[in-house]
Amino acid sequence: MSESRSSALHTDRYELTMLDAALQDGTAGRRCVFEVFGRRLSGGRRFGVVAGTGRLLSLIRDFRFGHEELAFLRDEHVVDPATLDYLEDYRFTGTITGYREGELYFPGSPVLTIEGTFAEAVVLETLALSVLNHDSAVATAAARMSVAAGDRPLAEMGSRRAGEQSAVAAARAAYIAGFGATSNLEAGRAWGVPTMGTAAHAWTLLHDTEEDAFRAQISALGTDTTLLVDTYDIRTGVETAIRVAGTELGGVRLDSGDLPTVAAAVREQLDALGATRTRITVTSDLDEFAIAALAASPVDAYGVGTSVVTGSGVPTAGMVYKLVARQDADGGWVPVAKASTDKASRGGRKTAFRALDDGTATSEQIIVADGFDTSPAVDAAHPDARPLQVVLAERGDIDNACEGRVGVAAARAHHERVREELPVRALALSRSDPAIPTVFVQR
Amino acid sequence: MSESRSSALHTDRYELTMLDAALQDGTAGRRCVFEVFGRRLSGGRRFGVVAGTGRLLSLIRDFRFGHEELAFLRDEHVVDPATLDYLEDYRFTGTITGYREGELYFPGSPVLTIEGTFAEAVVLETLALSVLNHDSAVATAAARMSVAAGDRPLAEMGSRRAGEQSAVAAARAAYIAGFGATSNLEAGRAWGVPTMGTAAHAWTLLHDTEEDAFRAQISALGTDTTLLVDTYDIRTGVETAIRVAGTELGGVRLDSGDLPTVAAAVREQLDALGATRTRITVTSDLDEFAIAALAASPVDAYGVGTSVVTGSGVPTAGMVYKLVARQDADGGWVPVAKASTDKASRGGRKTAFRALDDGTATSEQIIVADGFDTSPAVDAAHPDARPLQVVLAERGDIDNACEGRVGVAAARAHHERVREELPVRALALSRSDPAIPTVFVQR
Structure with missing residues (x-):
């Protein structure tokens, strides 16, 4: 196969040219907070399902520049020799918090927060978005189908309508979101998804x-x-x-x-x-x-092909990876946000809770904090609110409970549990606003 | 990374259960002709672009069942021990003919023809369709964008909106269909696509x-x-x-x-x-x-993200992999076709030509032959017609001119050349019937 084993070149070139320039001008070491979120739910969906997190963490573990990757970057003059030296020793040493895999998300939900130096965090953008945007699109479509199917079993059989590697990821995502089986044998081997056919x-x-x-x-x-x-x-x-x-x-x-x-x-x-x-x-x-x-x-049972692996009209989730806070030259922190038309972002670190009323979700509460300090453990205005973020990696040490087959099983169980919190209106299939509003609270 | 290096489990389980049953009932050794084609061009497209062929041939070369794959099939009781023995020695020994990568296709075009025993050919279905359906969908969208852009350069930058491996395949397909560069570094390393950013x-x-x-x-x-x-x-x-x-x-x-x-x-x-x-x-x-x-x-230049990697509304090309002819118990040949509502297929081996009038394509001529005999070298009714199929693998020996960076460069050049044959009406972006009719000729 022509694909490299390392995940390190699943990177848009501009990430490395920014790294190159930042190593030269001394900003590479500024601590930064990057955030993955969706500005909206595409296709008039009422909720989104986070998927791919467990895959992404393993890929970040394998994000290392080996001989082949470095030779390519050198031969193509993508970066200068000092940057090649930096990349040779690259490993992510920062902290990642995020929504559990299988969790529901809404517009603005801080699905993943990556904290580290600019240098180490900026190069993960494409990989993080590729995985989360694909897998979450499939999981969201799958959850809608699972709602529609009720107690009848659903099997995913769309491998032939997706790229051969995305097909495996799609089978995994559909299983997390309520499908019971897949036709894809590699999804069985790699992720423990039951296979059928x-x-x-x-x-x-x-x-x-x-x-x-x-x-x-x-x-x-x-x-x-x-x-x-x-x-x-x-x-x-x-x-x-x-x-x-x-x-x-x-x-x-x-x-x-x-x-x-x-x-x-x-x-x-x-x-x-x-x-x-x-x-x-x-x-x-x-x-x-x-x-x-x-x-x-x-x-008695449904088998779904094309529509689930292509997100049923929404083949990608539209999440973005944005710098929301950074150190300045003196080491103080600065929340940052771009102002581009229709694409403005909201600076500052976010802490997210799902407010519940008698077990039913009523809003996505997002507290925007003023710095790098510890996130609030509870949302004071909603004492019963459920915290949505967990630590996925700390000082570069990835929580392996999220990875592999164990991670998939946990994500499926988590999804089943949190879907129970949805208000009834969220289960309708027609186009609508999100099922619950997102409320930002500035600290 | 959790993905296996072998391509052998990128297979729908039913392919192996059919193999299992065919080894038991003695039909596994019947020679068969399978054909990949699209019943229609999705989305009212006026032409389709074949892409993925070079990737597929390499994946078929790597379609081998190693220890890990066999252990999974044994532990999950997917097939019985005799079938495991067969798979341990599996390698494709048949013949593959098909459209060149970068070629245009229309409804019914025999994009790929796989000939071999039922056993060796049936197991390639999912892999062949995954690769061709994904890559052709992207290439078709990319070609439309390339037509729209005219002489202005186009860069592909959609990696973040596609699965991390499909993103590389998408960059490759877009380049074949007229894009000049990609943001994706792995596409540069693996396939020689120029990178930018x-x-x-x-x-x-x-x-x-x-x-x-x-x-x-x-x-x-x-x-x-x-x-x-x-x-x-x-x-x-x-x-x-x-x-x-x-x-x-x-x-x-x-x-x-x-x-x-x-x-x-x-x-x-x-x-x-x-x-x-x-x-x-x-x-x-x-x-x-x-x-x-x-x-x-x-x-002066365009960068395209989401829409090209997701096929601009048509994320998968809808090609199918169908048995069209087989030996019977006496070794004679039988053209076969299913009769299912809306999904009927046409039996018999196909030989395809593009009829041209003064260099402009006028129809897709598909001659349906009566058996396993050699295909006609020319279309008698259209002496200037251009033959569309080439031999891609013979007795299991894959033509490596189609693989790797060399294959990509050849496909890009071929696409550029054959797009010149399109009638002007094919260049319009609005929904329509295919630009040229498909004419079946029964021999």
Whole structure:
């Protein structure tokens, strides 16, 4: 594979040219606070789901410039020799706090706060945003589908509609946000996501008859397998399936046609044949709206492809990575913010709480603090508010509880728990304002 | 990093369960022809651009099941021991033909044809589609932007809005389709795409004044650098930039505001200050329509982020991987096709030509052949037609001219050449039918 193992060049060139210039003019060592946040929720979503944090922390651990990376930067004259020396020894030694993976976020939520020298923090911008923007977009779409599906299981099967590495990240993000399984084997190996899948149309076409294909599949995978019945005529397919498998057949899958109509007809046919416990899985071009529209249909499980891995119309979450505070020449602190039209940011370190009323979220409270001092432990105005930020890395030491399979399982559990706090209006799929307002409190 | 080096588990589980069943029922060794094609061009696009082929071939070369992959499949009981033995020795030994990378495609174009045993070809489905669907979606969007930009240079800077690995693939695809540079350093290292970038808003905010920031940047990067002038007030920013850099300043960058208005005002101001050769780069939320709308504005270069890496509304190309012909039990061949509603496919091996009239493309001619025999070398009805398919791998031996940096350069050159064949109507950005019709000819 052509990809390098190090994550260090997943960096926009301007980060290194800024580093280069900052090492020259003496500002590289100024302590800085960078913040990742979204100015708005794209697509009229009512809430966003943070995902990617556990992946990002591992990638920051691997953010080291090896021989190959340094040679490229030298040969291309991206930076000068002093900067190459700095990068050779680079490792992040700062502090990262942020929302737990699986947490909900709203406009302005300080999803990630990176504190360190300008030099060490500025170079993480692209990597942090790539991971969080992709994974959070998928998780947000997945959560909406999970809300729409209710108790029916959802499987992610969109790997073929996403870049081969993003597909793995997408399966992971969808699982965190409520999907139960994925078709992607690498997501199973790397992240412990349960995998599923039985047969494609090619399986039926490989055989001289549909019956041959069904017989061979049942022989290999057992009667509890799911047979794909729409390669030719669905009615004949179902009839053949039950004739071959018997009424204990695990399931049939429908991948085409007008699903409410077809599902109802197939259920009726299965019941008439005595296969009353044979499940119906549908998998054709589903998104959260199609899933919701099937709520009254006799469907037992959904498989979702394109729409979940592409964020169902919102393929990227739109989070930005902004400098919000820094030291000045005397070591004092300065909150900073740009004033650009439509892109103004809010300076100062943020501490975030979710205000709750009887267990239901009522607002995102963001306290803007006046410096590098310790964040407030509680929000005085909302004593029951839930603190949203946790320490993810301290003096460069990354909390490995967030990483790997353990991190994924914890994120999924956290998401399930915090989704319970959402007000009912947040569960509607239509475009709207965020489900709760963001309230900034200046300290 | 948690990603495995092998590409072998970038596979949907059902591919391996089909393999498992086929090894048991004796159909695994049937020779098969699988075809990658798109049923339609999504988003009312007038043409599509094939990209990813060179990446895919390298990934197929690395499609091997090592200890870690086999252990996962065994521990999860995905396949039985005989299948594990088969996978341990797996390497693709078949033939791949396809459109050159950078080639244009239309509905039904046989973008890739994979011939081999069912066993060896079925397991490549997800990997092939992940790569081609992602990269072709980006390349298609990029080509539209390149058409809109005309002679003005275009830089890709969307890494932060795509998964960290897809970002590299996106930079590569955009370069093939006409972009001149990328912000992504890994795309420079891995694929030879020229990289660019100078400074972000954080650079200005790091300093006590905008003037300090500009002075330091010029000191480090030279007068020919590009200064970002919209952190605070643009008019003041431009004035400061020229005062500090002199009238030989290379460029200014605008990243916010109503760009036609702002660009005109900045050009007037620069000229009045004597900086008549200072270039204006704009970078705020551009897509092909915004680029076209700036055609009459005094803009010298464009930087495009989100829209190009997310396919400008079409984040995935919608290509499918379908069995179109196979051997039967006697070794004879059978063209096959599913009949599913709205998803019917066309059986038989395809040979594709682009019919030309005086150098301008008039139709996509697809000859459907009756078996495994050699494809026709010319299209008899269109003697000037250009053959579209080349051999990419023969008996498992991959043509390395398509891989790496050399492959990228060749793809970019090929794209530039074949885009010249498009009829004028194909260059319009509005939604439409494909620019040329696809004509199937049954042999």
